[in-house]
Amino acid sequence: MPIAPPIPRLQLRQISKRYPGCLANDAIDLSIAPGEIHALLGENGAGKSTLMKIIYGVTQADSGEMLWQGQRVNMRNPAQARQLGIGMVFQHFSLFETLSVAQNIALAMGAAAGTPKQLEPKIREVSRRYGMALEPERLVHSLSIGERQRVEIIRCLMQDIRLLILDEPTSVLTPQEADELFITLRRLAAEGCSILFISHKLGEVRALCHSATVLRGGRVAGHCLPAECSDQQLAQMMVGEAATLIGDYPKVRGGAAFLQVTGLSWHNPDPFGCSLTDLNVQVRSGEIVGIAGVAGNGQDELLALLSGEQTLPEAEAATLRFAEQNVADLRPDARRKLGLAFVPAERLGHGAVPELSLADNALLTAFQQGLVRHGLIERGKVEALAQQIIQRFGVKTPDMYTAARSLSGGNLQKFILGREILQQPKLLIAAHPTWGVDVGAAATIHRALIALRDAGAAILVISEDLDELFQISDRLGALCGGRLSALHNTTDTQLSDVGGWMAGQFNNPPSAATV
Ligand SMILES: Nc1ncnc2c1ncn2[C@@H]1O[C@H](COP(=O)(O)OP(=O)(O)OP(=O)(O)O)[C@@H](O)[C@H]1O
Structure with missing residues (x-):
């Protein structure tokens, strides 16, 4: 039977x-x-x-x-x-x-x-x-x-x-x-x-x-x-077509340091947050620095300090410098004027306003790029930018008037990244740039980051995806318990080394000079 x-x-x-x-x-x-x-x-x-x-x-x-x-x-x-x-x-x-x-x-x-x-x-x-x-x-x-x-x-x-x-x-x-x-x-x-x-x-x-x-x-x-x-x-x-997935990107040395973090410490008043202790890192123009780490080890705090969402008193302004300028006491818009673009970890609510259209979300961080004249928004320019982001980064959306919240997670991520990259920043700080993004789109984003690097931007990527960090970073380090390991050339680094740093196995001398 x-x-x-x-x-x-x-x-x-x-x-x-x-x-x-x-x-x-x-x-x-x-x-x-x-x-x-x-x-x-x-x-x-x-x-x-x-x-x-x-x-x-x-x-x-x-x-x-x-x-x-x-x-x-x-x-x-x-x-x-x-x-x-x-x-x-x-x-x-x-x-x-x-x-x-x-x-x-x-x-x-x-x-x-x-x-x-x-x-x-x-x-x-x-x-x-x-x-x-x-x-x-x-x-x-x-x-x-x-x-x-x-x-x-x-x-x-x-x-x-x-x-x-x-x-x-x-x-x-x-x-x-x-x-x-x-x-x-x-x-x-x-x-x-x-x-x-x-x-x-x-x-x-x-x-x-x-x-x-x-x-x-x-x-x-x-x-x-x-x-x-x-x-x-x-x-x-x-x-539905042959996708080019893996980019074998050459590693580079970069030029002069653009972002300089020197002896940066910050006490987090949130009892459940992480405090930062004596962070030292330099990101040169024309290189990508990757910071690995398990979430909750100071990434959010470091991002807030780098973006200007958390400022420091004037006396500590020199702990963060963009080129020769002290910035630790400057707010985000002042830092953007100096060439910063920023992709936060959280897409909805932080990277984009859920209720606003894509076009209005483009305006939110790009308004200093000639999109406002005499206090008036130039709608034509805003729409052209939104359209360019959608096309260049393959964002799937009915149109640019669609609310950010109705995009799928990965498509919104592509939009936010595209918006920041197209501003041609001198310094791009990106948290989890391909989080939730499909393999084809991740390859597009990586190519765009490499192109931005090769055009001379300093790029800092904070990510939990070690494959990604090894693929695109020229130098690597890791955060653990609010402390940052020294940076090493990616070509001299093994996966197991980064695993060790992520678990806190590094011993930096206090205020060590960065490599
Ligand atoms: N609440 C909603 N209102 C309008 N459109 C929506 C809504 N939720 C999803 N969509 C649309 O439905 C389509 C499918 O979205 P869905 O989130 O299911 O994709 P996904 O495969 O999970 O993508 P991802 O890998 O990016 O998470 C997308 O085009 C998205 O814009």
Whole structure:
């Protein structure tokens, strides 16, 4: 007697979802078996997040049907999804800093699940079983980003989980933490839990996922077995043409120092923030300096001090210099006048105003580039700039009047980066320049950064993506606990060296001269 194939855990049939001006999901079919780790791939704006939100009940499809273990289901909200055994770990965690791990999990699970004290033994059991070390009494503010992600995953595993959705989970992890996460995910899958994994990192998709669905322009472009495909083949399925992914950029020495940070210390009044201790770094015109580090080790504080969002008293103005000018006491617009462009880590709300159109967002930081005359905005010039950013950086949007918040994450990132690069700054400071950006767009951004470097700009990139830092940086260092390692030429540096610096294994003499 023939054996019937197992019923898929989840099946989507002809799922469609339209937003104003765009068909985000167009008749999508997708099937995930029990115990299968399935990747969802696609360039920025392909429709991945929209599809996940439909599965998790955050938003509803316009048409099509969803079958959960063979039964038709109308997913109305996340609570219903959780009840069925679907868990989702978002890119940005929503944890309360001042509460413990157990208190956070109890809050998320609702009163019926029990008090924090009652949940502690189960948290310990789940963390032991899946090899995710985590103490239930620890306060969240004392946890690393990797440990915070464990809180979210353990929260999902506390319920009877059948499908775990992870949205770019490794973008916040060190390489070692990512390896540990994969061990947990493989164990979960071996027990029959299905996993839907979204990532732009093709290497890890090939190493982890059994199968993949590739989306392009809201439609299914194909299904494949990632282990049997090269990066180039996967990228080609995503963008529909042969993509040039890896740029082998020559390393350079740069000219005179433009940004000079000398003995920079700052006490952070926020008890959960990080203070900076005796930072020394020079970025020369015509070079890219990369700063690695796990989030929360002083990156935000350093960025605020470099951009002018946090100023220092006049007496300390010389701790930061642009060329020969002291700037530590200057506000952001004064620093922009001296040639600074800045890409913050957070896209919505910091890099762009969500409610404003792309054109107005272009004006926000580029207004000193001749876009305002006699106090009047020159709309024609603003629109020309916005159009140029959209075209040069391949930003997918219905038009320049679209609100920033309705762009997919990666497309907004391309827009913000393009806006800053096109201002031809003397100094560009960029946090996570390709965070959430697809492989094709990341290559475009890297080429643009190299071109800006070769045109003579000093560039400082702060990123957690070590592959990226090795690819584009001429010199490298790392932040740990608010201290910065010395910089080294990238050509003389191994991945393991940077891993060591990220863990604080460096010993700079106080106020050391930078290399
Ligand atoms: N709330 C919304 N209103 C209007 N348009 C939206 C909204 N959400 C998404 N879109 C549009 O739907 C399309 C698909 O977006 P989605 O976020 O699903 O892409 P994605 O594949 O997840 O991209 P990324 O890799 O950049 O996160 C994009 O063109 C986006 O601009």
